[in-house]
Amino acid sequence: MQSYSGTYYFAGRSNCCAALLQRQHQQLIVSSTEGEVLWQGINFSTGLDLPGLATELHFDDGSYFVPDDVSLRLSANGKASLATRLEQHKVAIGLSVLLVPLLLWWLATRGLPGFATAVVPYLPKSVSHTIDRQSMQILDNTLLDNSALPQAQQQQWRQQWLSAMAQLPEPLLFQPDIRFRQAKGMGANAFALPGGTIVVTDELVTLLADKPDALLAVLLHEAGHVQHQHGLKLLAQSTATTMLLALIFSDLEVLSEVLLGSGSSLMQAAFSRDMESEADLFATSALVALGKNSSAFADAIEAISQQHDSKTLEKWSRYFSSHPSSSERIEQAKKPPAPTTTPK
Known part of the structure; x- marks a missing residue:
């Protein structure tokens, strides 16, 4: 004994x-x-x-x-506990060394981003509106200046675009808030924030002044990003991944910084190829629904691409939703959408 x-x-x-x-x-x-x-x-x-x-x-x-x-x-019962048996099991130890990193990789790249994307439709609208307000404050203090366009012209364009979007077969899931700004560093461009704020630069209005349908196409493209909640999905994915890394490395201060600074992190987001294609389809389908030619979107891409060199486009494609020259997108825009296709 x-x-x-x-x-x-x-x-x-x-x-x-x-x-x-x-x-x-x-x-x-x-x-x-x-x-x-x-x-x-x-x-x-x-x-x-x-x-x-x-x-x-x-x-x-x-x-x-x-x-x-x-x-x-x-x-x-005279048997070792499960934890003890696993601790002494060489095969289990080897598998854990291999599987734990794979699990963390899957959580960071697939699991958490997928879960975060699924949660986005259930977020209250106040979340996206807060992000818009915070982001515009940052942008107005850094990259953007007040528009130099006459107020009457701004109001005219705004009313035309809001009227056009109100005529779409399926109503928008957001209330558009169109703003004009100068952005010398960005040039002719437009971008949308998650809550429905769509910023159009003076340079873009000047560039496409004689192509009103092309200007409308750009706006519809940005509306497509908001309609499909692309901005919120990107923020939710990046926030979930950052929170996972913060928990792994026990940096809890990062969690509060992520939650408080999610609006500014939108500036570092880049829409995926699928998201851009989805917004393109929304724009071209909306143009057809409004009785206009879908090739107007291709005209907008061509005009914008001529105003930017490749380095500038590459730089701004990492921010908001800049539109780099793409022959594939132009060719696709020139093809009329299928009759059964409607804006989502």
Whole structure:
């Protein structure tokens, strides 16, 4: 009969003493070093089984025994706990070394972004409106200046575009808020924020002044991003991944920074190819629904591409929704959408 040394803690008292634990079949016997039996029986349970720490044995009278050997694992059925077996299982250790990084990779690239995207439709509108307000404050203080276009012209364009969007077969899921700004560093461009704020630069209005349908096509493209919640999806995905990394590395301060600064992180987002294609389709379908030629969107892309060199386009394509020259997009825009296609 093997003995295990340790410390016995009396029930309901702070006293403890050195003791020996012996096991006879299913029965345990705890005795003092002088041979006095302190507890004896079969009714006991084990405490938390944590690698590197001694596992306590709790008895039915409230007393407990802590072995000196931290590797000692006893249970009522005589079997080691699952945690102990896994800790000593070489195959399990090898698989964990391989699978844990793969699991983290899947969570960061697929699991959490997918979950975050699925949650976006259920977010209250106040979230996107807050992001819009915060983002516009940052942009107006950094990249954008007040529009130099006459107020009458701004109002004319705004009314025309709002009237056109109100005529779409399927109503928009957001309330458009069209704003004009100067953006010398960005040039002829437009971008949309998640809550429905669509910013059009003076340079774009000037460039496409003689092509009103092309200018409308650009606006519809940006409306397509908002309609399909592309901006919110990007923010939700990046926020979820950042929060996962913050939890892994125990940098909890990052969590608050992510939640408070989600609006500014939109500036570093780039719409995916699928998102751009979806917004393109929305624009061309909307143009057809309004009785206009879908090639107007191709005219807009061609005109904008002539105003930017490739480096400028590459730089701004990382922000908002700049429109780099793409022969594929132009060719697709020149093809009329299928009759059954309607804006989503």
